[in-house]
Amino acid sequence: MATVKPLSAPQKALHKLGLDSPLALALHLPFRYEDDTQLSSLRSAQFGESLQFEAEVLAHEVVYRPKRQLKVEVLSDGLTCTLRFFNFYPSQLKQFQVGAKLRLKGEVRGGMFGLSMMHPAVQIAGAPLSTTLTPIYASSAGLAQTYIRKAVLSGLKKATELGLFEPTIPAALEPEDLWPLKEALQFLHLPEQGTLLHTLEDQTHPAWRRLKAEELLAQQLSQMKARIARSQVKAPALKRQAKLAKAQKKSALSLVDALRAQLPFQLTQAQSRVLQEIAADLSLPVPMHRLLQGDVGSGKTVVAALAAAQCIDAGWQCALMAPTEILAYQHFEKLSVWLEPLLSEKSLKVAWLTGSQKKKDKTQALADIEEGQAALVIGTHAIIQEHVKFKCLGLAIIDEQHRFGVEQRLNLRKKSKTATEQLAEHTEPFASPFDAPGEALEPHLLMMSATPIPRTLAMSYFADLDVSTLDELPPGRTPVLTKLFAEHKRPELIERVKHQILQGFQVYWVCPLIEESESVDLTNATQTHMELSHALQELAQEDVEGQGAVKHVQVGLLHSKMHEQDKKAVMQAFKEGHIQVLVSTTVIEVGVDVPNATLMVIEHAERFGLSQLHQLRGRVGRGSAASTCVLLYALGEHGRLSDTASQRLKAMIQTQDGFEIAKRDLEIRGPGEFLGARQSGAALLRYADPLLDTELMQWAQDLAPNMWRDHPQMALAHLARWQTLRSEYLKA
Ligand code: ADP
Ligand code: MG
Numbered sequence: 096m097a098t099v100k101p102l103s104a105p106q107k108a109l110h111k112l113g114l115d116s117p118l119a120l121a122l123h124l125p126f127r128y129e130d131d132t133q134l135s136s137l138r139s140a141q142f143g144e145s146l147q148f149e150a151e152v153l154a155h156e157v158v159y160r161p162k163r164q165l166k167v168e169v170l171s172d173g174l175t176c177t178l179r180f181f182n183f184y185p186s187q188l189k190q191f192q193v194g195a196k197l198r199l200k201g202e203v204r205g206g207m208f209g210l211s212m213m214h215p216a217v218q219i220a221g222a223p224l225s226t227t228l229t230p231i232y233a234s235s236a237g238l239a240q241t242y243i244r245k246a247v248l249s250g251l252k253k254a255t256e257l258g259l260f261e262p263t264i265p266a267a268l269e270p271e272d273l274w275p276l277k278e279a280l281q282f283l284h285l286p287e288q289g290t291l292l293h294t295l296e297d298q299t300h301p302a303w304r305r306l307k308a309e310e311l312l313a314q315q316l317s318q319m320k321a322r323i324a325r326s327q328v329k330a331p332a333l334k335r336q337a338k339l340a341k342a343q344k345k346s347a348l349s350l351v352d353a354l355r356a357q358l359p360f361q362l363t364q365a366q367s368r369v370l371q372e373i374a375a376d377l378s379l380p381v382p383m384h385r386l387l388q389g390d391v392g393s394g395k396t397v398v399a400a401l402a403a404a405q406c407i408d409a410g411w412q413c414a415l416m417a418p419t420e421i422l423a424y425q426h427f428e429k430l431s432v433w434l435e436p437l438l439s440e441k442s443l444k445v446a447w448l449t450g451s452q453k454k455k456d457k458t459q460a461l462a463d464i465e466e467g468q469a470a471l472v473i474g475t476h477a478i479i480q481e482h483v484k485f486k487c488l489g490l491a492i493i494d495e496q497h498r499f500g501v502e503q504r505l506n507l508r509k510k511s512k513t514a515t516e517q518l519a520e521h522t523e524p525f526a527s528p529f530d531a532p533g534e535a536l537e538p539h540l541l542m543m544s545a546t547p548i549p550r551t552l553a554m555s556y557f558a559d560l561d562v563s564t565l566d567e568l569p570p571g572r573t574p575v576l577t578k579l580f581a582e583h584k585r586p587e588l589i590e591r592v593k594h595q596i597l598q599g600f601q602v603y604w605v606c607p608l609i610e611e612s613e614s615v616d617l618t619n620a621t622q623t624h625m626e627l628s629h630a631l632q633e634l635a636q637e638d639v640e641g642q643g644a645v646k647h648v649q650v651g652l653l654h655s656k657m658h659e660q661d662k663k664a665v666m667q668a669f670k671e672g673h674i675q676v677l678v679s680t681t682v683i684e685v686g687v688d689v690p691n692a693t694l695m696v697i698e699h700a701e702r703f704g705l706s707q708l709h710q711l712r713g714r715v716g717r718g719s720a721a722s723t724c725v726l727l728y729a730l731g732e733h734g735r736l737s738d739t740a741s742q743r744l745k746a747m748i749q750t751q752d753g754f755e756i757a758k759r760d761l762e763i764r765g766p767g768e769f770l771g772a773r774q775s776g777a778a779l780l781r782y783a784d785p786l787l788d789t790e791l792m793q794w795a796q797d798l799a800p801n802m803w804r805d806h807p808q809m810a811l812a813h814l815a816r817w818q819t820l821r822s823e824y825l826k827a
Pocket of ligand 2: 395396494
């Protein structure tokens with residue numbers, strides 16, 4: 096019987112890093128290099144830089160103060176240097192015998208007591224020097240560089256023997272000057288002596304180009320594959336009701352038309368256009384996978400409502416998920432008003448589902464969802480929980496999708512798959528026009544976001560999405576005036592707040608933190624709330640003597656640690672105008688819509704990200720009255736703003752265009768941070784940078800469809816090599 100050898104500690108560590116195949120090891124490239132190919136003189140030591148030199152031991156001793164340590168005195172080139180070791184074995188003392196000649200490597204430090212080195216690497220002097228640069232790999236505790244280096248090199252050898260680096264791109268279709276993969280890897284793991292270190296570390300060396308090109312192509316191939324796979328998945332064809340009505344001899348208006356007829360406004364051209372795009376997708380038996388992007392206030396909600404209506408018209412359920420309960424509830428209220436009267440004729444309803452709701456209400460909602468009475472389900476993450484079973488989910492809409500993790504988005508799609516499998520069992524009251532019982536159907540997916548994704552990034556990360564863009568704001572909006580205020584102008588600001596209230600308008604006052612934190616001295620929402628309550632108290636009194644236009648000034652407080660019920664109540668009171676000033680943390684960042692609010696103050700604006708500031712500013716300027724956004728900033732420790740903070744604030748003053756803001760934000764933050772860890776799910780690209788490697792990116796994009804068409808075997812082999820890319824995430 097074969098026995099399974101348990102893994103050694105370093106093997107376990109390798110496994111944890113995902114380095115458990117020859118391929119994974121070979122593709123684990125060094126993140127920097129050291130040059131051990133030469134000996135230097137101690138005299139040429141640069142503080143802070145690693146140095147390799149040879150020296151003779153003058154003395155050694157173990158001292159106990161201030162801490163147990165081994166001190167070794169060495170002489171090199173006429174200079175002495177003290178080596179210190181805090182961790183050492185008695186057996187090590189042998190190598191430090193007086194007169195011994197050693198080769199040392201490490202960082203030399205200067206100081207009052209002369210030159211010293213902590214824990215240098217020690218070898219016997221005179222051994223042959225390395226002829227290649229020494230690679231340093233990303234590692235983890237308990238995994239020595241020497242171990243990982245050996246493992247990587249043996250992985251590289253094995254993978255090469257297994258033929259894993261044979262070309263997978265037809266030579267004629269490659270960009271020029273690309274090294275063969277085998278050589279590029281060999282080189283990057285063991286660069287020849289004399290290679291310019293910086294070309295390796297900033298990845299401009301030609302060997303890197305091969306890896307970037309391969310990786311980008313893999314990404315494009317994988318996204319195309321997902322797209323092709325999706326085109327083979329079935330979804331319910333949600334036909335426009337007009338045609339169906341005829342077939343079923345119904346004379347009533349379709350839900351879409353009825354809803355449209357009762358809207359208090361005309362759709363903008365942009366809204367009509369994107370609705371057509373969405374409607375066309377929905378009517379196909381293939382899952383839609385569309386991102387609706389439009390600046391804050393561009394009117395995405397009504398687009399979502401009309402898409403939902405089309406879905407319900409066709410006899411299917413629709414789910415609308417929002418990232419915060421406040422936002423979800425706002426949608427629930429709005430869409431209930433619009434749709435309930437129309438739905439109740441058909442004994443259907445709009446259901447509300449969140450984590451914080453009462454057990455009884457939740458049970459009812461879950462039953463309605465499972466039995467199909469709930470034609471539209473609105474809520475938070477609660478919707479994607481396992482026990483929520485849809486009868487026949489036809490369309491899932493995710494608002495502010497960038498606030499959701501990729502996994503959550505994936506869940507929503509998976510959920511409905513299982514849900515639709517139940518279709519065969521239930522057919523009433525939904526007589527589904529899509530007649531395919533038992534077949535796995537996926538719902539259509541509509542994602543909405545106010546943070547537009549710049550084209551360069553969209554190409555790389557979202558190639559699998561179709562994008563609709565609302566590039567027009569509803570008419571009658573006056574641009575928001577944005578002003579910078581230094582902290583000392585606070586009193587003046589409070590006067591502005593008063594002025595606004597006296598005119599019957601409302602004010603948001605946003606603070607960055609909920610509670611005083613020891614490390615960051617930020618004015619907190621609670622304190623600001625007290626301060627404003629106090630300052631505005633006087634306003635009420637002044638006004639009693641005046642015209643009496645404002646009887647009660649109410650200052651509300653809203654932060655994420657409050658109970659959902661309380662949050663809802665405060666938000667409601669603000670919406671209805673009972674609260675004039677709402678002091679809040681960023682919980683109001685997304686989606687909240689109170690057109691009567693005309694002043695937004697953002698305290699410590701220098702601490703917010705650019706997209707976040709833009710989102711917040713989007714809470715005002717929603718009505719016809721002129722609105723202002725005041726960015727209140729405090730100078731940092733050195734009496735000035737950081738560079739990035741001033742870039743952000745400047746951008747806010749200069750533009751109100753969400754696309755321009757997104758572009759600047761990307762420039763300031765770089766793609767990783769821009770997309771956010773949640774958004775990117777994992778490090779999707781290890782080597783290439785979609786912003787810098789635009790030419791290779793374009794090449795990969797052009798080549799991917801050809802590869803699938805003309806060289807499918809090579810495309811598959813290429814993907815197999817790069818499967819370490821988290822392709823699952825790319826589909827979300
Ligand atoms: P967002 O795209 O930020 O989600 P909303 O859907 O909340 O924007 O819409 C912002 C405001 O504009 C809402 O008060 C909404 O009722 C209003 N609105 C939407 N479309 C139009 C339109 N075509 N004409 C006038 N007002 C509109
Ligand atoms: Mg919105």
